[in-house]
Amino acid sequence: MATLMQSLKRSTPAxxxxxxxxxxLPYAWFLILAFLPVLIVLxxxxxxxxxxxxxxxxxxxxxxPSIKLDVSSYLFLASDELYLATYLxxxxxxxxxxxxxxxxxxxxxxxxxxxxxxxxxLLLMLIMLPFWTSFLLRIYAWKTLLVxxxxxxxxxxxxxxxxxxIEMLNTPFSLMIGMVYSYLPFMILPLYANLSKLDGRYLxxxxxxxxxxxxxFWLITVPLxxxxxxxxxxxxxxxxxxxxxxxxxxGGPNTLMIGRVLxxxxxxxxxxxxxxxxxxxxxxxxxxxxxxxxxxxxxxRA
Amino acid sequence: MNSTALKWFGRSWMLLVYAFLxxxxxTLVAYSFNDSQLVTVWSHASLRWYKALMHDxxxxxxxxxxxxIAFLSALVSVxxxxxxxxxxxxxxxxxxxxxxxxxASTPLVMPDVIVGLSLLLMxxxxxxxxxxxxxxxxxxxxxxxxxxxxxxxxxxxxxxTEMDSKLEEAAMDxxxxxxxxxxxxxxxxxxxxxxxxxxxxxxxxxxxxxxxxFLSGPGYSTMPMVIFSRARLGLNPSINxxxxxxxxxxxxxxxxxxxxxxxQARQRKRDMAxxxxx
Numbered sequence: 001m002a003t004l005m006q007s008l009k010r011s012t013p014a015x016x017x018x019x020x021x022x023x024x025l026p027y028a029w030f031l032i033l034a035f036l037p038v039l040i041v042l043x044x045x046x047x048x049x050x051x052x053x054x055x056x057x058x059x060x061x062x063x064x065p066s067i068k069l070d071v072s073s074y075l076f077l078a079s080d081e082l083y084l085a086t087y088l089x090x091x092x093x094x095x096x097x098x099x100x101x102x103x104x105x106x107x108x109x110x111x112x113x114x115x116x117x118x119x120x121x122l123l124l125m126l127i128m129l130p131f132w133t134s135f136l137l138r139i140y141a142w143k144t145l146l147v148x149x150x151x152x153x154x155x156x157x158x159x160x161x162x163x164x165x166i167e168m169l170n171t172p173f174s175l176m177i178g179m180v181y182s183y184l185p186f187m188i189l190p191l192y193a194n195l196s197k198l199d200g201r202y203l204x205x206x207x208x209x210x211x212x213x214x215x216x217f218w219l220i221t222v223p224l225x226x227x228x229x230x231x232x233x234x235x236x237x238x239x240x241x242x243x244x245x246x247x248x249x250x251g252g253p254n255t256l257m258i259g260r261v262l263x264x265x266x267x268x269x270x271x272x273x274x275x276x277x278x279x280x281x282x283x284x285x286x287x288x289x290x291x292x293x294x295x296x297x298x299x300x301r302a
Numbered sequence: 303m304n305s306t307a308l309k310w311f312g313r314s315w316m317l318l319v320y321a322f323l324x325x326x327x328x329t330l331v332a333y334s335f336n337d338s339q340l341v342t343v344w345s346h347a348s349l350r351w352y353k354a355l356m357h358d359x360x361x362x363x364x365x366x367x368x369x370x371i372a373f374l375s376a377l378v379s380v381x382x383x384x385x386x387x388x389x390x391x392x393x394x395x396x397x398x399x400x401x402x403x404x405x406a407s408t409p410l411v412m413p414d415v416i417v418g419l420s421l422l423l424m425x426x427x428x429x430x431x432x433x434x435x436x437x438x439x440x441x442x443x444x445x446x447x448x449x450x451x452x453x454x455x456x457x458x459x460x461x462x463t464e465m466d467s468k469l470e471e472a473a474m475d476x477x478x479x480x481x482x483x484x485x486x487x488x489x490x491x492x493x494x495x496x497x498x499x500x501x502x503x504x505x506x507x508x509x510x511x512x513x514x515x516f517l518s519g520p521g522y523s524t525m526p527m528v529i530f531s532r533a534r535l536g537l538n539p540s541i542n543x544x545x546x547x548x549x550x551x552x553x554x555x556x557x558x559x560x561x562x563x564x565x566q567a568r569q570r571k572r573d574m575a576x577x578x579x580x
Contacts, residue, residue, distance in 0.1 A: 018480060023396055026386030026451070030405035033448040037420035044423055108319045111312035123316075125560055130323045132552050134509050136526050137545040140533045141326030144333065147537070151329060181322065213308075235411060242413020244512055249533055259415045266419060266516075276423065279416055286413075293411060294404045 038283070045073055045276030073277035083278070086256040087285065093172075093257065094240035097179040101187040101236050102229065104180070109191035109228075110221070113198065124192070131185050139178055139249050146174050146250070170252025178250040179240060187232040194228025195221075227296060234293035238286050258282055327549060334542035351543035358540060361528055365544075368525040371439060372507040375446035379503040380496055382447070383454025390455070391462040409452040418516030421445050425517070437519030445513040450503030457502060461495035494563050501559060505552070 048070040077083050112123050130138065145151050146168040153165040168174050198221065206216040222229075244259035251257065258278065265275040337348035355361065386406050393399070409417060425441050428434070435441055465488075473487045474480075511526035518527065525544075532538045 019393065022385055023389045023393060023402075026382055026389055026406070026455075027398070027402055029382050029451065030386070030402065030448075033421065033444065034405050034409060034417075037417075037424040040424045040427055041420045104319060104322075107312070107315050111316055114312070121560075121564070125556070126320060127323070129553070129556060130327060132505055132556050133327060133549050134526065134529075134545065136509065136511055136529055136533070137330060137541070137548070138326045140529070140537075140541060141330045141545070143533065144537060144542075145326060145329055181326070184319070184323070238411040239413050242415050244413075244415050245530070249530075259413060262415050262419065272423065275419060279419055282413070282416060290408065290411065294407060297407045298400065298403050 041276045041279050045273055045280050046070055047273055048072070070273070073273045074281075076274070077277050077281060082256075083261070086258050086261050087281070089256040090241050090258040091285070093175065093179065093255075094237050094243075096176060097183055097240045098187075098233050098237045100176070100180045101184050102233060105184055105187035105191055105232065106229070109188050109195050112188075112192050113195035120196070127185055127188055127192075135182060136245065139182065139246055142174070142178055142181065142250060143169060146177070169250065170254075172251075172255060175247055175251040175255050178246040179243065182246060183236040183240060186235040190231040190235060191225065191228045194225045194231075198224055230292065231296050234289050234296070238289050238293065241286055242282060330542050330545040331549060333539070334546040336539065336542075338539075351539045352547075354540045355543045355547075360523075361525070361540070361544065364523050364525040364528040367439070367522065368508050371442055371446060371524065372504045375443055375450050375507040376500045376504040378443070378447040379450025379454045380458075380499050382451040383458055383499055383503075384492070384496065386451065386455045387458035387462055391459055406452055406455045409449050410456070414510075414512035415516075417449070418445065418513045421448070421513070422516045437517065438522045441517040441519070442514050442522065442524065445517045446503075446507040446510060449510070449513065450506055453506060454499040454503055457499040458492065458495050461492060465491055494566050498559065498563065501555065 046069050112120065115123060147153075148165040148167065148169070150169075152168070153162075156162045157165065202220050202224070203216055206220055207213070211219070242259045242262075243257060244263055247255050247257040247260055248263075262275055262278045262282070265271050265278060333344075334351055335347045335349070336344050337350050338345040386402065390399070390403055390406070421444065422437075422441075425435065425437070425444070429436070469491070470483050470487050473483045478486065509526060510524075511530045514524045514527055515530075518524065529541055529544070532541060
């Protein structure tokens, strides 16, 4: 690598423009499509709603720009208890989803990493396969499974465990099923990537020194897989906070999720500053997990 | 617990998780052959819903639009993903490298509603200033390509990390210009990664409903948007038929590409062994 870098540096100035191009192109792409939009949302969340359009923030009075910040959207957000309740319930749903995914996914990834090598490629493909089929269709399928006269209720009735159908669809239960189902692969993949690289010699050493397998697991395997655990949890938690499709299809009208509030502010109420303010507050909430995730990403690749 | 018990515990745990992951897919397929109008009641096997699907003009138009967008989005994503992966892998030190790295990985986890809303508000501002772009195919494409670029970057970057830089160095020593090294050595070695990045970003675009809903304009309904609006109203058996068709197509493509990449890897190993013997 070092020699390559040196020979790259020794090249002609033509390469310098090449370097600039290679860096500049993706930079411009991401700055325009991922960074600039957030600034614009911030701007719109601070402007006043008018009947036809969102008013401008900067007006010119002679040579002096006058900046008018309208924080009414944020004040409304803070004063209305429903918003607070929705943020809290989004976070708790995302938290439970993360915990359940970890509980289901960690043993799975552990045993997968310990399966015979020639099986692992197939096992991995089987995890990826549902991932390749439409997410929307799979959520829709859960609707078919969980309705009152659906497959699960019919099966339970047939074996006599229940006398009347259980109300499962449009409850927090069905929402959690859908969330865990959709995010489980995102937990398993980083955990597996981490656990399959675990050096078996540590475990052997522990066993030689008379450590009980369970103790070895808690004292060696779990701490060594910390990076995988954190990565998996962030990959599940952050998008789960803002989930829209799953609560809309499986959660019924009473489950409070902030993604739905944002959607309704925008599509039903047409209140752009309010939708912007909801977005900015959501961004602030996921800022810390996002920073942890980004740090992990850059460390893992360095 | 002794080791045999642990082994069986592990196997049953994995089996249960797989059952959980595949149960909805099997249900979709099974009920697509059900004659009953009610999705949940089994009457008898028929191809009724496949026939209904063939005459569903709205849905077919939506599928065509989705295929078009997915293809274009995958092309754009792989192009920019190749550049950003290359920039992050090759250049260890440049101003704002950390920011580029964060910007490239943030769309992977950012909730769709945030990406969709912020992108739309920006595009509306641009349109108010320049009179362009109209909301429609192009704006949906931009959203999908942003998401796709982030995923393509991850795929290409991990392949670059695995790759042996000696081959590039050898080409350099033999007098190749940097762009020749790239086109003659690096690019062919990256081909399998580019292919899997293409498939992944194609699927992402083909599957997306939230970004499309924010970014589309009148007359541009993608397949997931149509499915979503029908699924919201209730259950609809022709969606099961459509699901089965996509599942079959996707399974064949994924299986073939896995086979292809495994064969490629084996071939490379054989070539490597041969080269070392000589």
